[in-house]
Amino acid sequence: MTPAQSALLDCLRPVLGAKGIVTDRDAIAPWETDWRRRFHGLAPALLAPASTAEVAATVAAAAHFRVPLVPQGGNSSMVGGATPPADGSALILSLRRMNAMRRVDAEAGLAVAEAGVILSDLHDAALAVGRRFPLSLGAKGNATVGGLVSTNAGGTQVLRFGSMRGLVAGVEAVLADGSIHDGLAPLKKDNRGYDLTQLLVGAEGTLAIVTAATLRLVPVPATRTTAWAATADPQAALALLRRFSHATETLESFEILPRESLAAVLAYVADARAPLTGEHRWHLLIEHTDERGTALMEELLGSALVDGLIADATIAASDAQAAGFWRLRESISDSERALGPASQHDLSVPVDAMPRFMIEAAAACEARFPGTHASGFGHLGDGNIHFHVRAAPGTDPARWYAEDVPVVTRFVDDLVIAAGGSIAAEHGIGQMKLGELERLSSPARLTALRAVKAAMDPHGILNPGKLVTLARAAPGQ
Amino acid sequence: MTPAQSALLDCLRPVLGAKGIVTDRDAIAPWETDWRRRFHGLAPALLAPASTAEVAATVAAAAHFRVPLVPQGGNSSMVGGATPPADGSALILSLRRMNAMRRVDAEAGLAVAEAGVILSDLHDAALAVGRRFPLSLGAKGNATVGGLVSTNAGGTQVLRFGSMRGLVAGVEAVLADGSIHDGLAPLKKDNRGYDLTQLLVGAEGTLAIVTAATLRLVPVPATRTTAWAATADPQAALALLRRFSHATETLESFEILPRESLAAVLAYVADARAPLTGEHRWHLLIEHTDERGTALMEELLGSALVDGLIADATIAASDAQAAGFWRLRESISDSERALGPASQHDLSVPVDAMPRFMIEAAAACEARFPGTHASGFGHLGDGNIHFHVRAAPGTDPARWYAEDVPVVTRFVDDLVIAAGGSIAAEHGIGQMKLGELERLSSPARLTALRAVKAAMDPHGILNPGKLVTLARAAPGQ
Structure with missing residues (x-):
């Protein structure tokens, strides 16, 4: 010390x-x-x-x-x-001791949660008053409100309600000098200068310490309809996504996974079963909460079958079956890890560009790094996939992580930038992507990031070494 | 020069x-x-x-x-x-010469408009491809995209789709050193550090020059239902607002105006007619685009009549009649101006707090400034009203604006802050509210605003004298 x-x-x-x-x-x-x-x-x-x-x-x-x-x-x-x-x-x-739910207001659709409130507890608190906090992710039993706000967390329900940025109505935060910014009042219109709430969302604790947040709650849907479909290619999946988007405003999830991801899950999870028979190149997990329920799902999937957009589909007949579909989706990361070391990339491109990117980036990686296997899965509806490049069989894990992953990462990141995308879609920069962010950002972006960091945290005491490095002070300054 | x-x-x-x-x-x-x-x-x-x-x-x-x-x-x-x-x-x-619509993509629901594109031209461009840009305001024939983005503009349709902040998917901007930030790619998830797009929305051109924006377009609604209702008090109006919000997600406007605002319009606008007979203390203009159309409106207004929330109501039977209702609403500012000089305040408080604020703030002003008349009208659904304190009859306008308005302003602004609200709801700070922002902001907020301004525009060349003043450099710096 x-x-x-x-x-x-x-x-x-x-x-x-x-x-x-x-x-x-x-x-x-x-x-x-x-x-x-x-x-x-x-x-x-x-x-x-x-x-x-x-x-x-x-x-x-x-x-x-x-x-x-x-x-x-x-x-x-x-x-x-x-x-x-x-x-x-x-x-x-x-911030874990700051775990009070200061307020849950069903009528106004608002909750004020301290930074240490765990996401699943927030879910429960909302449900207890007949409301719903519409953001969820795998780590919901650990992730806290402060971290979710500070990383602008995403997850599997972003399609309809957006990521944290869209669900935060205000924040309370402690600035780098110890002063308290009280921005919890849920004002729908507030143009008192730069939006400090939006600046702190996704700032990864490098500008201020978020101590509490006012969060939007939404009605609990009366019905939820979940389906699994199979398609030959991601471009057809995009066309189906558009049909759903035009038919209902309640589309909540539109996830895509390749055959090999499903196979990994079926091999890894003891009692997992494939929702559809036969071999299919791509799989889709679709969920909406439209009042038309299965009728709407049947109509859209039925016409997609007729039009050849999908090859097969099944609608979950019970909550348990829907949960089973979701368990397949949520087991992908663990299941693929069991197959060997991989270079993992949380990336986004414009939704329209994603089908082509998924195919071409995988092919480019496998060509450039012989013996590897590359594929992506995830949130097609958000233009965000988790793209894994698995080491060639027999690769020494230590060597892979130390030597190969940085090279693969730069290769993948260059493809993302070429496609107009983001190398940090929902997981942020942290310390892992700091070097790549600096390598790939325009001078304008980097100048702005550094300027804001230096302005808000001049002595660099807030989460050092994350998101952006402070530029060395110029001589004479 | x-x-x-x-x-x-x-x-x-x-x-x-x-x-x-x-x-x-x-x-x-x-x-x-x-x-x-x-x-x-x-x-x-x-x-x-x-x-x-x-x-x-x-x-x-x-x-x-x-x-x-x-x-x-x-x-x-x-x-x-x-x-x-x-x-x-x-x-x-x-920025008016930069008026190209670079792209209008109906399928993706996106438009890329340069800063000089006029709002009504953006509306037309969206409609030409069967889409809608869901933000409108009185100055739509003059206001440009760059200004709308830079002021986080609001208007009469914020209730459902939010103000500009929620409709901007990306911006292109020139920073204070002349470098270009290209953030136009419409990425639904992007956590590459601080969100520069959100930082520039509402920054009033003091941090960078917005040159273009990617904007969200939404489907054109198949039906639109507009009603006029009368109620005895704003608290009942809030209860009705909640009923509408729970019954449909398509509530687009919920405007409130007092008797005296309607009277001013009827006296000022040649062919204006009151939508309802009889004398009513408060009036409501309600609009939704739910497919259930007038049936839903009748159901909600009918039960509100039975429950005593409203005293009377009428549903527009034609687009022309709906337009007539809106003309009454949009003529308030001009009509009240004809009644004499006033101190005007664009303010917001939490929606729940607005009914009480409207009553109590008006009473407090009239008590503090004998002879004045105070009342507010506007966007109840957004917790945002335009609050006017009209000079006592016979007041010299020059003296009123020079001496009285600053005093009235400080009095009203103190009431707003006490109610947890914002002294700048949708019109921003500009030069008019700069002094009040500095007087009423917490040290934390002011420190942050000044730090960000100094960081992004160190030589103070962007829109000087607006939003926030640069702090004098401390001795030794």
């Missing part, structure tokens, strides 16, 4: 109390490594304030002593966004 | 050509005053680039010579946001 860190802890002890300062190595260890165990850091202490005032005091003191803080919620970042640096220079700022 | 301005023009002449540099006093004059004639500026020249590259060259040269630029579209700001300073220190940067 550095002298500055010791001084900070001395200063915070009366503020945070015994529960609020953790220095026991065993207690800290689980939070020093990301959940995929790809990033390992070191934090001499973990600070756990229990209120906004305590967060403000913590940040003000950290600013005074110039001790960097790494904000952390559920530690479910896919890009090492919540893992402290390895040199022990930063402390972890855990 | 200053030597720096002369040097800038010399430098830009070969780039912009004769059409791109206007120095004729008569040609510039109309653009030196805002359309309400409340702010008067002086610009030695008006620059009118015709392409993004020309804007980039203009800004780069202006940065070099440290000549401030005031970006301008349709010059329809309500807060002096596009009016140059009076000291002649800045030039006008008109």
Whole structure:
């Protein structure tokens, strides 16, 4: 521990109390490594304030002593966004003790949740008043509101209600100088200068510490209809997506997966069964909440069958069957991991461009890296897929991750940029993509990112080494 | 003209050509005053680039010579946001020659419009391909895309589709150093660091010059149902709003106006007729596009009548009748202006708090400023009203505007802040509200606004004197 860190802890002890300062190595260890165990850091202490005032005091003191803080919620970042640096220079700022649901207002369709509220608890709190928080993802049992806001999280229901950005009506946050920005009032129109709420959504804790958020709730749908369909190619899937989009405003999911992803799941998950018989190149998982229910689904899938857009389809006959479809979709990452090491890419391109990208990028990767297998699956409706390039059989995992993955990553990222896309669709930049972001951003974007970071966090104490590096100060400044 | 301005023009002449540099006093004059004639500026020249590259060259040269630029579209700001300073220190940067619709894609529901495209032309371009751009406002014949984006414009259709912020899928902009940020790709998920698009929406041209935007288009509704209802109090109106919101997702407008606003319109507009007989304290203009059409409207208004939420109602029997209802609503500002000078406030509070605010703020104003008349009308569904405090009869207009309006403004703004609201709901800050924003913002908000401004526009060349003032540099910096 550095002298500055010791001084900070001395200063915070009366503020945070015994529960609020953790220095026991065993207690800290689980939070020093990301959940995929790809990033390992070191934090001499973990600070756990229990209120906004305590967060403000913590940040003000950290600013005074110039001790960097790494904000952390559920530690479910896919890009090492919540893992402290390895040199022990930063402390972890855990928001998990701030887990109060301050307000749930069914009538207004709003909830005010503190940063440490776990997503599944938010779901439950909304349901308890007959409302729904319409964003979900695999890590819902760990991911917290603060992390979801700070990473502009996505998931499988973005198609209709958008990612977190569209669901956040306001935030409360502590700025880098320890001052509190109270932006929780749910104003539908507010043009008092730059939108600080929108600036903090997706800022990965590098500009301020989000302590609470006002979130939109929507009605619980009376009915939900889920179908599985098979198609020969992604372009046909896009055409079907358009038909659904035009027929209903309640399309909630339109997921695509290739044959090999389904095969991996069927091989890995004990009791998994293929929804359709026969061999199909591509599979679709479609869900809407239109009142017309299965009638609408049958009509659209029926005409798609007639028109040759799809080869086969089945509509879930029960909630259990729908859940079974979703379990197949949600088991892909784990199942593919069992097949061997891969280079994984969370990318987006304009929705129209995605079918072509899926085919051409896979072919380009396999041609460039002989023996690898490349394919993408995910949120076709959002123009966002998870694209995996699996190492050739027999590849040494250590060598693959150390030497090959960076090369594959640059190759894939170049394809994404050429297609007008984003190398960070829903998982953010964190520390994993920082180098690629700087390599591939236009001078204008990079200048703006650095300028905003330097302006909001001039001493670089908020989540250092994530999202963007501070430019070295010019001589004379 | 200053030597720096002369040097800038010399430098830009070969780039912009004769059409791109206007120095004729008569040609510039109309653009030196805002359309309400409340702010008067002086610009030695008006620059009118015709392409993004020309804007980039203009800004780069202006940065070099440290000549401030005031970006301008349709010059329809309500807060002096596009009016140059009076000291002649800045030039006008008109975006009106950049008026190409670069793309209109019905299938994808997207349009790419340059900054100078006029809103009504955008409406027409969307309709020409069977789509709709769902934002409209009184100045649609003048307001341009660049201005609408830069002010996060609202209007009468925000309830369902949101203000500009929700309709902008991407922007192209020139930063203060002349570099071009190309963010037009319509990516539904993109977490490459801070969201520059969202930062520039509503930034009033103080951080960058928006040169084009990718905008969302929505389907043209098959049916539109418009009704006029009367109620005794705004709290009942809110209850009715909730019923509509729960019954349909297609509620597009829910406007409220007091008896005296309707009376002003009926007195001012030659052939205007009251939609309902009898005297009613409050009036509502309600519009939805639900397929159930008048049946749904009748059902909801019928039960509201039975329950005593409203006293009377009528459903427009034709498009012409609906247009008549809207003409009443849209004539309020002009009609009330004819009644005498007023202090006008574009404000918002949480929707739930609006009924009480409307009553209590009006009473508080009339008590504090004897002889005045205070009332609000507008977008109840958005928690946004236009609140007018009319001078006591016989008040000298010059004295009213010079001495009384600032006092009334501070009084009203304090009420807004006490109600957790915003003093700038849909019209922005411009130069009119800059002082009040600085007076009423928390230290955190003001620090953040100034930091972002200083970071993105370090030499203060973009729309000086609007939205936020640059803090004086601290000693030693």
